[in-house]
Structures are given as structure tokens and as C-alpha cells.
Amino acid sequence: MEARFLGIPELVEAPHVAVVVDVMRAFTVAALAFAQGAEKIVLAESPEEALALKARSPDWVALKDGPPVPGFDTVNSPGMLRSVDLRGRTVVQKTTAGTVGALAVKEASLVLCASFLVAEATARLLRTRARDGVTFVVTGEDGRADEDLACAEYIALRADGAETDPAEFLRRAAESRAAYELAHGVRQGVHPDDIALCLELDRCPFAMVAALEGSLMVLRPHPVPPPAGEASP
Template sequence: MDARFLGITELVEAPPVAVVVDVMRAFTVAAWAFAQGADKIVLAESLDEALALKARHPDWVALKDGPPAPGFDLVNSPGMLRAVDLGGRTVVQKTTAGTVGALAVKEASLVLCASFVVAEATAQLLRTRTSDSVTFVVTGEDGQADEDLSCAQYIARRATGAATDATEFLRRAAGSRAAAELAEGVRQGVHVDDVALCLEVDRFPFAMVATLEGSLMVIRPYPVPSQPHDYRS
């Protein structure tokens, strides 16, 4: 498999297969939303669009980066989300990097949204596809965020079926600027457990597939059968 690792601004056209990685925290949060019962996640282009969707669908749950804000129900924190019952609900998500990256490749034939918590399921789904080339969109820090790049590289290795220990990839993510900013309270809307929750490998047995449904980009969970694997020590 030919794997390319690009930042959002480096995308010149939609690739055939795209894996959009945002570890801290958009696609860790998305996975937790599904674990808490969400039916689907709608990706908003802007905060205004998120609020407009919420206004048209009052039963939907609106989620954003940063501190709480009028009109939004939740913030982009897995630590906070794990206590919320989202059974059957639709979540509208707008974040700084992850949602932007997914929307940038919305014309791709396959778009997967990924983080460490769904790494193996994402790799397994890629292994079932015949595409020779996969573009990993490293969403943070103009493609330089080490938590996203390390996760992307880890998934790429696993997608080839190679035995891969997660330890070094997790170490890089734990030492990233994003992890430090979350731990030190530089970012707002943070739970004390957020970094640890973002570094849980394969917490959930599903991949997350994003597709255009009408004019909206929608993520849904894609269950992947559990298989024995040999990538962790």
C-alpha cells in the first residue's frame, strides 16, 4: 500500500481513499459519541452552520471546540462526553482541524475518520479495500501535529498487516504539543482525562466512515469483526 501523509492545505484534489486523523480530540470524541449511543455525526463547515442545523433540528446535539457557548450542548472533550447519554441522537460537530480535514476530502470514494481509539478497526477496513494508494490527512498544525502523524503512520503500518508495537507511536503522541496544551490547561473545554482517553489504542471495535448524504457530510460507525492481532506488547 502506497501511503501519503498530507496536511489539509497540501490537498490539491480529493484522493480515492482518505483517512482523516485527529487524535486530540475530534475523532476521539466522535468515537465516544457513537459509544454513547449517537446514531450519526454531521460535520459542520462553521459554527454558524452548526447553530443553523441545531435550530432546524432542535433534538440534535451541537458540539464544538473550546469553552461552552450559547446554542451548543457539548464541548469537544471525550472525558466530558463519556458521561452523556446520546442514545439515538444526531450530533453536529464543528472543530478546528478534524471536521475541516474531513470536509476537504468529501469527494473521495472512501473517507475514514480516525484516531488511536479506532486504529485497528480502521486498518482492518483498509485491508479489505483494493486501492493501492491511501492518503492520510494529518489535520493538526498544518500537517505537523505529531499525535496525528504518529497515529496515521501506525494505522498505515497495521493496514499492511505488519506486526507493529504501538508503544513508540503512543510515546510520540503523548509528547506532542497538543497533549501538553491539554494537560496544562492551555486549551479550554478540557477534562483531566482527555489526554489519557485519546491515547487508548483500539478502545472501540468500529471504524468511522464519512459520506455525503445530500449536502451534508455524515459520519457513521462501521463495525469491524474482532480479530486477534499482534501489535501491542
């Protein structure tokens, strides 16, 4: 499988298959939201759109990066998300990198959103759906975020069927600039467990597929069974 690794500014045309990676923290949060029973996640283009969607559907759960803001139910923190009842609910998510990256490739034939939590399921889906290659969108730091690049490279290797030790990729993520900023109070809206939660490899047995539903980009879980004879993670 041919793999390209691009930052958001480098996307000049819609790829055929795109994997949008945001480890710290958008698509870790998304994976945990689905694990907690969320039905779907609407990826908002702006905080104003997120609040407008929330106003039309008050039972939806709206979240964004940064500190708590009136109108939003919670923030883009996997640790804080654990206290929110998401069973059967719709989440509206707006972040500075992950949702921007997904919206940038919304015209692609297949858009997957990924973090370490869904790495193996994402790789399995790519094995069947990305025979002509895949573009990995490294959302953080204009494509330079090592936690996102490490995750993307790991998924690409697994999609090719390579037996790959994840330890080095997880180490790079743990030592990334984003992890430092989360640990040292540079970013707001952070729970002490956020970094550890972002490094939980293959916690979830599903990939996450984003597609246009009307005018909205909607993310949904896509179960990916393990090959016959292989146990789920």
C-alpha cells in the same frame, strides 16, 4: 499499500481513499460518541451551520472546540462527553482541524475518520478497500501534529499487516504539543481525563466512515469484525 501523509493545506485534489486523523480531540470524541450510542455525526463547516442545524432539530447534540458557548450542548472533550446521553441521537460537530480535514476530502470515494480508539478497525477496513493506496490527512498544525502523524503511521503499518508495537506511537502522541496544551490549560474546554482517553488504543471495534448525504457530510460507525480466530480488542 502505498501511503501518503499530507496536511490539509497540501490537499490539491480529492484522493481516492482518505483517512482523516485527529487524535486530540475530534475523532476521539466521535468514536466515544458512537460508543455511547450516537446514531450519526454531522460534520459542520462552521459554528453558524452547526447552530442552524441544531435550531432545525433541537434534539440534536451540538458541540465545538473551546469553552462552552450558548446554543451548543457541550464541547469537543471526550471527558466531558461522558455525561451526555447520546443514545439514538445525532451529533453536530464543528472543530478547528478534524471536521475541516474531513470536509476537505468529501469528494473522495472513501473517507475514514480516525484516532487511536479505532486504529485497528480502520486498518482492517483499509486492507480490503485501499489496494491502490491511501492518503492520510494529518489535520493538526498543518500536517505537523505529531499525535496525528504517529496515529496515521501506526494505522498505515497495521493496514500492511505489520506486527507493530504501538508503544512508541502512543508515546509520541503523549509528548506532543497538543497533549502539552491540553495538560497545561492552553486550550479551553478540557477535562482532566482527555489525554488518557485520546490514548486508548483500539477501544472501539468499528471504523468511522464519512460520506455525503444530501448536502451534509455525515459520519457513521462501520463495524469491522476481527479475522476468524482473532478476538476483538
